[in-house]
Amino acid sequence: MTDTLSKIEKRTAYTLLLPAVFLVFAIVLFPIFANIWISFKEVQLKDIRIPEPRAKKIVKSISEDKTKLKIVYRLRNSSLIEDINNIEFLDKLPKNIEPVNLDPRCTFKSKKIKCDFGNWKAEYKENFEIVIRNINNDEIDKNIIKSQKPRLSGDADNILLTTKFTFKNFKQVFNENEFLDLLLTTFYFTFFGTVGAIIFGVFAAQLVNQKFYGRTFMRSILLFPYVGPVVALAYTWTLLLDPNSGTLNAILVNFGIIDKPINLLGQKYLTLNLLGFDIKLRLALTTVIMFEIWRYFPLAFLFILARLQAIPKDLYEAAEVDGAGPLRKFINITLPQITAILSILFMIRFIWNFNKFEDIFLLTGGASGTRTLPINVYQQGFAISNIGMGSAVSIVIVMLLIIFMIIYFKLIGKRANEV
């Protein structure tokens, strides 16, 4: 009895899960593995269309003879690189109309013209002509002939399904001198973006955890940058920072803080003179990191605030009795209570900032030293149109991600449930 019950339970469970699991497999897991396949192929963006045989039908009159018409089919292979094999052609003629001197590759049977064109090389083109006449010597209506569209079919290799593989993409990814620079940029962006967001998150949470007038209002406002659509916010920032007519530069110039507008998003380096040392600051990257911090500190804030509110009040009261000031209370009570959540936040935010694409793409497009790995996926795959390279970069990202995740679950995976 229990046996059948558990069987029913299992079957129910699988039926309930199947749709969701299938969808996630098809759209999330399959592409990750497909990346491996594509990354070993030489594929350009224009190759991913499956090659098709195409025909454009043109109907022409022959001199004065209205009972005869000439049909010209402009035949071509849509692909510039792939051959198409076993091409079959089919067109229908209306009643009482038959072809004259049909091409030997074709047959005419029960109003249908069938042709066997064999194989077409890449870029193949041919003007294929058929002369038709009316059996009853009546006039042929051009439009009826025109309205019938020919059908073509053929076997072509789908470039994604062939078994030609190459290591070229990976060689190119790693041999590029830029790869190290790319990796470094990604790590700068990720690390400082994460740490900055957490620091601001701690401040904001500490602030909202106090009682003051307008506290709930403040809490809503703090989440605005995260809730707003990235497109709108990124463009607003570009407008704000624009060197020619941006508000920030205009304010700074107006009050004489700087002499000339600074192109905060378009200048790679800014040389600062600190204590006699020339320091080269990656300006555009710093600006992008600022945007990143601005947009994502609300998340850190939410987490930390939830944790702060869970700290028992009597801890603070006891500390006060012992004569601890605000600073000691923060260092000795608050900080130890939030270290666990901070380390989890750091790992999670690190992983997510590592993958950030939209923010950088919208602000700089990856120019002036802000090209990170995710931006490189887009640039290789769609700007340079090399799908294979794009996939190879994706694979590098996935590999690094897996390493981060292993570290994450080893270090704090078990503690994650306790907090």
Added chain:
Amino acid sequence: MRYKPLLIYLFISSIFLTLLGSIWKIMATLQGLKLTEINFNINFLLALLLSFALIFIGKKINRLIKILVFSSIFTLVYILINESAPIWYNSGVFLLSLFFTSRVNNYDLNYLKEDFISEKIIFDFLSLFAIVFFAFVILFPFYLMFVTSFKTQAALLFNPLDLSINFTKNLVEVFKSYFVIFKTYDFGRYIYTSSIVSIGTVIITLIFAIPAAYAVARLNFFGKTFLSNSILVIYMFPAIVLVIPLYTVFSQLGLRNSIEGLLIVYTATTLPVAIYMLQGYFKSIPKEIEDAGLIDGQNWFGIIIKIIIPLSLPAIASVALYVFMIAWNEFLFSLMFLDNPKSFTLSRAINHLTGDAETPRQYLMAGSVVVTLPILLIFVYFEKYLVSGLTAGSVKG
């Protein structure tokens, strides 16, 4: 007499007041006022004198008289030593000093003798300053977006500092950008597409996620632990590594430039977190309630519809709002999949506007307001639900 707290108080409070004044001056400049000097040093000295006077007078005179008299004196001196400015600007300065004097009202020489007073002063003013800082830094871009959409290109290029909106013109002129984006750029259609895609994603996600989450939360089956562990792992893989294979496959299947394609992708990418959030809530529902349903002869469908869903409406609302927000704001997939203006979502349409360098920025900002406003309103209205969704889903973002 303890000098350390006194000095700290004087320094911090004057800095605070001067910063408030500077922010006010910057905001005033953005309304078209021609002010070119911050005068930080002189105003700092003035603020220092005010703090000094306030702490020595302490509680010796009536609170109200003290606040009013000192604010007036401060404002008068401020007007004298700064550039000339209109009345509304100076009344702003008066209000600021009023706020400041009432804020430090309880400070006197006795108060400075308390324990840890230096730290308390620092914390007090730091948090005051933090409120101003966070509010300013966060709201300013939104403010800029909003006011720019009401300006004209010529006015913006002539004086980028003048963000004031001239409501004396007729309203059609003021709202011109909005008329243009709806008429010329067809934003009505994009709002429609975005709404359909977002609401559709929410509905499909819930239809798929509720049964799956119920199975994970309640039923025993082979591979359950593996599945529930892998949900979050799957969720951590970013869109950017999925985009190339999906692009190629969708191109070959003809799913690009279609709402269906977007719906499939959005649903699949939000499903893991939806299941994760829902199953956590389902586990908290007492099992006895379901057992009662089982005895009544309900099958799993009946249990989900009649027991689970009504009991977990708050959690479902959280998930729905969170998924809606993700779908509404999504950009990467809409950039990759849509290149026909007929099927654009709002985000993609705004991105498309920037493709033409000639597009005036006020149209761009009007578009941005159109895409931002609905989601902010939803957030403010349903904050409670959305915040719990954000917290649970914030492993991603």
